[in-house]
Amino acid sequence: MRIGELSARTGASVRMLRYYEEQGLLTPVRTESGYRIYQESDVDRVARIRCMLSAALPSGVVGQALRFLLDGRAAIPDEPADRARLADTLQGELDLLTEKIESLRSSRDLLATIVADVRGDVVGPGHPGDPGGGVARRSVRKAGPAVGLAR
Known part of the structure; x- marks a missing residue:
């Protein structure tokens, strides 16, 4: 084709x-x-x-995986050293993804707090639903009229 x-x-x-x-x-x-x-x-x-x-996964890792999974027969490598190398490479990529997910989750939680504070016109901790549980922390502080905020 x-x-x-x-x-x-x-x-x-x-x-x-x-x-x-x-x-x-x-x-x-x-x-x-x-x-x-x-x-x-x-x-x-x-x-x-x-x-x-x-x-x-980076294209180099994809190429390695395809070599074992598709090229020839669909199976994991026969040689223990090849299997270990592939597993280590894929585990490294999995660990990086896990770290990125945790970082994104933290960023999302912080942004959600900021959005909730902005919507509720809240200043400081201790408001209902505060994920900080009363910890002295402000996500947003009340100020005068916003100027130049993009929509």
Whole structure:
């Protein structure tokens, strides 16, 4: 199949498919005139690439995982050293994602407190629903009329 059909079948844009090729994640056959020809198995490959990239894995890690999961047979590596290396790489990425999630959760909680204070015109801690539980902390302090706030 050609790149347009693969794009239609996978939902990945033509531009993204070309990017996957540049990163070594897809290897279409080229015709004499330079057209890319993809195999039926590339539909599943693109789905897996998209899944791993959406999980914030770097393309190099995706390439490693694909080598073990799709290239040849769909299985984990036979060699214990290869399996350990892949598991360590993926665990490192999982740990980074966990840290990012915790950081985002903290940022979200702080922003929610600020929004609640702004909506309630509240100054300081101790108001109903205060996640600080009365800890002396202000998320927003009351001021004069806001000037230049963007909507």
